[in-house]
Amino acid sequence: MAAPVANGRITAPTIDAVARCTEFAAAQAQDAGFSLARVHEVELVVEEVVANICRYSYGDGLGSVELCCRRLDGPKLVLEFIDYGQPFDMFTLPAPDLSVDLDRRDVGGVGVPMLRALVDQASYRREDARNILCVIVHAAPKLAGDPSST
Amino acid sequence: MECKIQNLANVVLIEVEGRIDHGTAPAFGSALLPHVEGCTDENKKLLLDFGKVTYMSSAGLRVLMIAAKGCRKQGGKMVLAALQPTIQEIFKIGRFDMVLETFSTVRDALAAISPAAAALYGDR
Numbered sequence: 001m002a003a004p005v006a007n008g009r010i011t012a013p014t015i016d017a018v019a020r021c022t023e024f025a026a027a028q029a030q031d032a033g034f035s036l037a038r039v040h041e042v043e044l045v046v047e048e049v050v051a052n053i054c055r056y057s058y059g060d061g062l063g064s065v066e067l068c069c070r071r072l073d074g075p076k077l078v079l080e081f082i083d084y085g086q087p088f089d090m091f092t093l094p095a096p097d098l099s100v101d102l103d104r105r106d107v108g109g110v111g112v113p114m115l116r117a118l119v120d121q122a123s124y125r126r127e128d129a130r131n132i133l134c135v136i137v138h139a140a141p142k143l144a145g146d147p148s149s150t
Numbered sequence: 151m152e153c154k155i156q157n158l159a160n161v162v163l164i165e166v167e168g169r170i171d172h173g174t175a176p177a178f179g180s181a182l183l184p185h186v187e188g189c190t191d192e193n194k195k196l197l198l199d200f201g202k203v204t205y206m207s208s209a210g211l212r213v214l215m216i217a218a219k220g221c222r223k224q225g226g227k228m229v230l231a232a233l234q235p236t237i238q239e240i241f242k243i244g245r246f247d248m249v250l251e252t253f254s255t256v257r258d259a260l261a262a263i264s265p266a267a268a269a270l271y272g273d274r
Binding site: 101 | 173204205208211212215216218219222235239243244245246
């Protein structure tokens with residue numbers, strides 16, 4: 001069944017929220033005229049955010065994730081992620097030590113550093129028992145992608 | 151995501167193609183697992199050809215880290231080749247370039263880790 005989409009908004013259950021929100025945001029970025037390279041970066045941003053919400057905000061429980069998307073001049077996109085889980089600001093997650101050798105490296109923990117590198121602005125607030133994470137992504141790619149993919 | 155496997159002398163060459171994301175990372179891990187388990191001493195090498203990987207999130211990086219640690223723990227070695235520019239940058243953000251050996255091409259990787267495998271790879 002197709003995810004409910006209206007006025008730049010999608011609501012998806014946590015069980016498949018990552019795939020649905022990523023697909024939705026990619027379509028929004030394409031519609032806004034973002035390059036293929038930047039569309040992939042927006043997909044990365046959404047995947048990292050939603051995966052973290054499912055993992056930390058809801059823990060082992062089920063819930064839902066709302067993603068609201070607004071287009072601004074530039075062009076740029078405002079992506080607002082809303083969930084009803086426990087208070088959770090992913091930007092306060094402890095940073096892994098990335099300077100250690102392979103044997104001592106954690107296997108995870110790079111999602112938030114990746115997120116920081118790919119967004120232009122980010123803010124978190126807790127409001128009416130909801131976590132609201134707002135990120136703004138501009139059209140210019142952050143990573144040095146293949147020019148042929150732009 | 152697809153993985154094509156070739157055995158070249160003491161090297162298992164895995165050509166990875168497509169997206170490695172939250173949805174496909176478990177299948178990627180399952181595809182790597184038997185080859186990681188077989189990477190048991192310093193003569194056994196695992197080479198991942200990433201030339202056709204178009205997208206990779208932290209879920210894919212996690213799989214790579216687990217695989218590399220598994221090989222190392224058993225005395226084997228895993229290296230990567232032909233990373234796309236955006237994947238290279240993702241590696242730098244996660245400092246994966248500091249803990250995983252990468253090469254510009256499959257040929258360069260084979261020449262460095264196994265001359266016998268490089269000879270079998272030929273002029274491709």
